[in-house]
Amino acid sequence: xxxxxxxxxxxxxxxxxxxxxxxxxxxxxxxxxxxxxxxxxxxxxxxxxxxxxxxxxxxxxxxxxxxxxxxxxxxxxxxxxxxxxxxxxxxxxxxxxxxxxxxxxxxxxxxxxxxxxxxxxxxxxxxxxxxxxxxxxxxxxxxxxxxxxxxxxxxxxxxxxxxxxxxxxxxxxxxxxxxxxxxxxxxxxxxxxxxxxxxxxxxxxxxxxxxxxxxxxxxxxxx
Amino acid sequence: xxxxxxxxxxxxxxxxxxxxxxxxxxxxxxxxxxxxxxxxxxxxxxxxxxxxxxxxxxxxxxxxxxxxxxxxxxxxxxxxxxxxxxxxxxxxxxxxxxxxxxxxxxxxxxxxxxxxxxxxxxxxxxxxxxxxxxxxxxxxxxxxxxxxxxxxxxxxxxxxxxxxxxxxxxxxxxxxxxxxxxxxxxxxxxxxxxxxxxxxxxxxxxxxxxxxxxxxxxxxxxx
DNA sequence: TAGATTGTTAATCGATTAACAATC
DNA sequence: TAGATTGTTAATCGATTAACAATC
Numbered sequence: 001x002x003x004x005x006x007x008x009x010x011x012x013x014x015x016x017x018x019x020x021x022x023x024x025x026x027x028x029x030x031x032x033x034x035x036x037x038x039x040x041x042x043x044x045x046x047x048x049x050x051x052x053x054x055x056x057x058x059x060x061x062x063x064x065x066x067x068x069x070x071x072x073x074x075x076x077x078x079x080x081x082x083x084x085x086x087x088x089x090x091x092x093x094x095x096x097x098x099x100x101x102x103x104x105x106x107x108x109x110x111x112x113x114x115x116x117x118x119x120x121x122x123x124x125x126x127x128x129x130x131x132x133x134x135x136x137x138x139x140x141x142x143x144x145x146x147x148x149x150x151x152x153x154x155x156x157x158x159x160x161x162x163x164x165x166x167x168x169x170x171x172x173x174x175x176x177x178x179x180x181x182x183x184x185x186x187x188x189x190x191x192x193x194x195x196x197x198x199x200x201x202x203x204x205x206x207x208x209x210x211x212x213x214x215x216x217x218x219x220x221x222x223x
Numbered sequence: 224x225x226x227x228x229x230x231x232x233x234x235x236x237x238x239x240x241x242x243x244x245x246x247x248x249x250x251x252x253x254x255x256x257x258x259x260x261x262x263x264x265x266x267x268x269x270x271x272x273x274x275x276x277x278x279x280x281x282x283x284x285x286x287x288x289x290x291x292x293x294x295x296x297x298x299x300x301x302x303x304x305x306x307x308x309x310x311x312x313x314x315x316x317x318x319x320x321x322x323x324x325x326x327x328x329x330x331x332x333x334x335x336x337x338x339x340x341x342x343x344x345x346x347x348x349x350x351x352x353x354x355x356x357x358x359x360x361x362x363x364x365x366x367x368x369x370x371x372x373x374x375x376x377x378x379x380x381x382x383x384x385x386x387x388x389x390x391x392x393x394x395x396x397x398x399x400x401x402x403x404x405x406x407x408x409x410x411x412x413x414x415x416x417x418x419x420x421x422x423x424x425x426x427x428x429x430x431x432x433x434x435x436x437x438x439x440x441x442x443x444x445x446x
Numbered sequence: 447t448a449g450a451t452t453g454t455t456a457a458t459c460g461a462t463t464a465a466c467a468a469t470c
Numbered sequence: 471t472a473g474a475t476t477g478t479t480a481a482t483c484g485a486t487t488a489a490c491a492a493t494c
Contacts, residue, residue, distance in 0.1 A: 018421075021404070035450085051453070102318050149430075150430075192423075192425055195240065200399065202236055205304070207304065207372075207397050232461060234461070272463080286475045287473080
């Protein structure tokens with residue numbers, strides 16, 4: 001059905017890559033079947049949650065036996081849309097951009113960074129791994145000549161909004177934003193943020209919570 | 224109260240850094256008061272949600288006027304625990320590690336990377352920005368001599384578990400894991416993952432959803 | 447067979463949103 | 471004052487978890 005993906009909860013989507021990594025390991029070890037119980041145990045989740053997640057892929061298991069490892073792998077990849085490779089341009093060839101361009105994991109997700117752009121002329125002509133770096137002024141032309149759907153932003157915060165708008169003008173459909181800046185863009189554009197600040201905020205909160213809990217325990221001890 | 228932070232929802236925590244960035248901008252422009260309505264509008268949130276989030280900081284506003292910008296800034300920083308600087312060690316001085324070590328935003332969060340460690344002897348003695356790189360074998364000694372609470376993991380997936388266990392052995396309280404690997408660690412250790420795969424999975428799912436929606440619209444057109 | 451595991455339906459839990467009185 | 475905005479209480483929404491029948 002076309003509506004297949006419509007209703008898959010975001011939390012489930014977020015767990016899929018973890019399942020996928022684990023399943024690929026099992027496949028490489030020659031394992032053929034796996035139970036939700038085993039996956040849950042390995043990832044620190046509850047079996048019921050794993051079953052619910054798996055049911056979103058449309059795969060059915062066999063009671064007492066579990067699920068076929070390779071079927072599950074294919075189904076998750078398909079559900080995520082990772083079976084169709086997508087080209088992306090990278091804006092910003094600094095340290096972060098450079099690390100992203102060289103990251104080999106992307107091909108696993110069907111993401112291919114085909115070109116990088118930067119305002120700094122010292123970077124022009126260089127290659128970040130396999131990815132050539134062009135002047136930012138050539139972005140528009142490049143996107144006219146090459147069908148690219150995704151833009152990856154790895155520029156300083158102050159430039160992020162401007163770059164994003166340029167990408168949208170050039171027909172980019174989705175933006176993966178690594179700059180610490182909240183972008184204001186038309187609703188039709190898909191924006192995904194990967195923000196160190198947000199991630200660290202959660203870490204900080206968890207640490208603080210733990211501290212508080214330990215403090216409380218100490219207080220209890222005194223009574 | 225000591226239990227202050229206990230119950231702040233994770234989604235709220237995740238929005239705090241965005242509020243913070245925006246508020247700092249307002250402060251720098253000399254703005255003294257700000258309404259939840261304005262913040263919501265700027266970030267694409269609903270005013271009520273912003274008010275709920277702000278109430279978690281304990282700050283009270285004035286009807287018709289709003290909230291004091293600098294009070295709000297201080298309260299969010301305090302709620303996140305970012306007013307106490309924390310030292311961290313970085314494991315892995317590759318491209319990603321290098322980018323993290325040089326990232327200037329961390330000081331905003333009260334995070335200070337004091338040393339990096341790597342197995343590759345070619346990296347020893349180098350500096351990533353201000354951060355010196357040592358042999359991984361010196362990690363244990365370093366942590367005995369310096370009180371560090373947070374470990375940042377930026378090594379390849381296959382080494383992540385081993386490195387994490389070593390950090391835990393050495394008394395690290397919290398781990399920020401950038402390796403694409405789910406770590407199995409004692410409950411008492413706080414683990415925060417920043418996983419490109421997870422983030423890209425969400426992007427992929429949103430794109431796919433949009434595609435489906437557009438397909439459905441087209442189908443509708445034919446009827 | 448017996449028992450582990452699946453899949454479904456219902457209950458619970460937590461966050462978002464709505465409604466509205468209080469207030470500057 | 472009038473009206474915008476706050477803060478609280480209740481309703482809604484969505485995800486997780488529990489319960490349990492089906493099944494290999």
